Amino acid sequence: MIIMALVIASCFCFLAAVANGAQERFVAEPDIPELIQRLDTLTNQFTALTSQVNDNKAEIAKLRHGPIAFKAHLTGALNPGPNQRIIYNDVQLNLGNAYHQHLGGFLAPFNGTYLFSVSACSGGGHHIVLDLMNHGSLIGKILGGDPAYSDCSSETTITELKQGDEVYVQHHSSKGDSIVANDATLNSFTGVLLQVV
Secondary structure, three states: OHHHHHHHHHHHHHHHHHHHHHHHHOOOHHHHHHHHHHHHHHHHHHHHHHHHHHHHHHHHHHHHOOOOEEEEEEOOOEOOOOOOEOOOOEEEEEEOOOEEOOOOEEEOOOOEEEEEEEEEEEOEOEEEEEEEEEOOEEEEEEEEEEOOOOEEEEEEEEEEEOOOOEEEEEEEEEEEOOEOOOOOOOEEEEEEEEEEO
8 A cells, every 4th residue: 555655656746747847848828929029030130131141142243253345446448338337357355255256246244334435537538427336226426537638536435234235336327438447547446344233
């Protein structure tokens, strides 16, 4: 009987200990709203950190590119037809390989702000009108020529481009008839990326 009483007492002690431990493991109902609020706060912090990491990755990608710049000359005289693209065939500089010599065009490798410059020369008694184009839209115009002497003019412009936009020079409709190229003249097309956006 004594043994039985000891066994029953031991069982009650064991059950009491288990009950106390179980109570400590489970959350009381009044604590649930506080836990939900903490979880919401942590979720918001995680979302903000994820967004910041993605923004930082984009900024790092912008900084990783090398310089983008080109300079090309036209080496021969030309009597272009209406809207004919001018191919600047003597490439002096092509950092980033964005100028395509055989097309005479610059393909923007990044969204950004770019600077372009074009110079055009025409012989005495002639003139030439050239358009600086971005995918068929006019972004600059050059008029070169003089009634008596060879004359060169230039245009410099700044524009925003999207990745893949093509900038090129073409003869303006049918205005003008001659681009002269000799030791005293320099017909050029240049461009540089100023800032990635």
